[in-house]
Amino acid sequence: MKKINRYSRCRTWSMALLLSVLAVGCGGGGGGRDPILGVGGVASTLTPPPGAIIPGAVCSAAAGPTIPAVTTSDPTSGNQFVPTSTNGVAGGGKVVNATFSLAMNPSTINGTTFQLAPTGGAVLPASVSYNAATKAATLTTSSALLANTSYTAVISGTVTSSPGTPLGCSYAWSFKTVSTPTTGLAPVNLGSAAPFAIAATAGVTNTLTPPNTRINGNAVLNPNATCNAVTVDNTGGFGLCGGAAPTINGIVVTPSYPDTTTANAVQADLRAAFLSITPPAGPPAAGSLGGGTPIAAPTGMGAVTGSALVFGQNLFYPGVYNSGTSIMVGNDLTLDAQGNPNAVFVFQSASTVGSAAGAASPGTHTRILLINGAKASNVWWQAGTSATLGTSSEWQGNILASASVTMNTGATSCGRLLAGAFTAGAFVFDSNVVSVPGNVNAPATCQ
Template sequence: MPHNSYYQVKQMKAFDTNPKHLVWPLVAAISLGLTGCGSDSKNRTAPTTDGTTDGTTTEGSPTVASTGPADKMVDVALNTMVVATFNNAIDADSISSAGFTLAAAGLTDETGTVTVDTATNTASFDPTSNLVGDSVYTATISTDVKSLEGIAMDNNYVWTFTTGLIVDVTPPAVASTDAADQDTDVSTNRNVSVVFSEKMNPATINSTTFTLTGPAGAVPGVVSYPGTTAQFNPDQDLDLSTQYTATITTGAEDLAANALAASFVWSFTTGTTPAMGPAPVNLGTAGNYVILAKTMISTTGTTKIIGDIAISPAAETFITGFSQARDSSGTFATTPSDILTGRIYAADMTPPTPAILTTAISDMEIAFTDAASRTTPDYTELGAGDVSGQVLEPGLYKWGTSLLMTSAVTLNGDANDVWIFQIAQDLTVENGVDLILAGGALAKNIFWQVGGAVSLGTTSDFDGIILSQTAIVVKTGATLNGRALAQSAVTLDANAVTAPAL
């Protein structure tokens, strides 16, 4: 059975009761270093953006990698704590009530307890009392904060969120795992990961709450928590043909201090060979959608999509050509099955949809930055940006230019092998060009990180997860077996778009 990276259990938390707000995405890209275990276990990369005003930092200065709640999130629970995770270790004595503040216009500045969890490089602000409903709060990490070497942040890091009207008492849930429960032939040199239904308190995601055991007992490793995804990176490759059991305990809590209702336990069995290529990019909750965009999703002609599609922060009116109608719950829309087999979600739908989409957009941006920040490529500037007719083995590929395909390209590898393509500018697949998967290669393990626009030519046949910083244009009659995840628009014209097989 192939390694199942995106087994989904869509059990999303509903604590949003205020339908008037739109969701806005995380404006700062969040970086993480996802690497395989074994020989690659220490190749962790630092964030590439940091919330400063000019996008640059002094070498060694602390930068904020992620926040909870996310920037511009709405309908946040009144009993939330506020957290900021840094890219590297900080001096715990340098952050206090002066270095981490929370305030809302027209209200008295919040008082609370500021703590630092050195294991996760996370600072937490726990308000003394519940926040005020329907208010815009501004959280600030000041330049008082220093690294262990005494280097201060270059600029204040500021983000905002809007509270809803209720107190959150709903336990978080596990949305998916990789490997999936009872999976077999799992690669011996990959991380084990779990996607939560919402952002968690990073200080509660650690080697105590996330464990892996085998026949010899506990497996030593490092736990990290970017976005909504927790990862266990074993210190050494796992044993061949061996059953392992992973556990998330009830010590894992969300930002409102709600613990999992019960420990979550799953098992898997390794295969006989390690996977080739880099560790896969974890999509988090963005992996719930076959198409996810921020500004527009449009289609003309006879389009057939299998999977859910979503847009945020734009409203449903920016989804055109689907003839959709909202469900009676108001949380999603449907359309005739000859157009879409799945659901349509937008930022102006009834809660909890807005909050869920905020998280998905954040996870999409995290995935993009992760893919972009992988280091030590196996191939650099291959074909001077033209790989037409080539056979590409698993690995990390990097181009500082655009990438062009004018004739068929073949990806040759087995079901666990991974390809990541880092493309600084545009990706252009000419009309009628096919991407051929050979040797058992799977679309779910192919990642196209594109800094510019993506154009799939007419009647072309393409595979993989597209992470585009701008637009994805799928021209007349083209086929995509994968996901189109765009930080602007996705445009379709009589296409077949199918979520990748698991």
């Protein structure tokens, strides 16, 4: 009988233990914590460890030549202009990279030690890998990030170098995605205005300073078809132009050439294209492209040649960017298509678009640099008023200006410069080159 009682008590205790384990494992007890997913059966909230520092910062807890550190990250900490996805990643996912100072132990770099989440939110599903050649860890999300959202990345201090030395500190950094998702931005439709390198509604002025201005593409002058205040002839050229006609590899369309309808049709398509990249609030009128990421005022863009690339300053990814004032490009500005040759960039200015004056080559002057597949044909600048390119500037992209366009001495543009898109606008030249990207007479690099 004693054996039976002892067996019964043992079985009762065992059942109680089993039930308690099942209760915890199924979310019962422990505040409803799932051992895999966390509280309430959802992914755990990502919280930066105490004392975590941003990549590149000095770890005061432990530092030295044998102690690994995270030196850089992409996106960088504090970046407010991060694309929501990375081109070529399955499912539209986003890649986040962290580079270490030393060779690391790959087995310690995984989905537990390198994580990403909306700031204050749940950890995102992602794969994590390590490249020994570059000493970089890569986190790739399974889908695109949300637009206009802050995210936090964390690398645990338990990650170790190849010899087994742990990081001196944990690392945590935050960034914010652009307001408009950067995938799927449609090309701008110029309609019948596509072959035109320049447009003006209030005439053209050309200063005959060698070398003479060259236009690679058509020109439309409507309704004021004058060049240096001289009426353009009806043969498809600029005519006498006061003895200073620009060289054009194309035709000049006027209210009466080649017929009485073409110029108006081109002008109508130009206006439609202009409004298609204008914000809903304008100016100068309500457009249809909203959601642009604000560019912080003052809206000077670019940095001295050789400067580190900083998102939102001298580096921009595909997307829509909006300035409530003006846009002025100075020194070097880099546009990175991230390997997507169809990537579209749109810059909206409530006022003017322009570039700073510089010295002729090999001197320092404003340059727009296109990398990783970026093309001038896919870059668009919307000017709520006028546009002015400074002396010797090397411009890239198409400018659609509500009013006038001025090219100062020696400025060049791989991109259409279309004045008078909404109101009266003149065009001023002075020893310039302007090309429709891909035009047979354009420089080979102008695409």
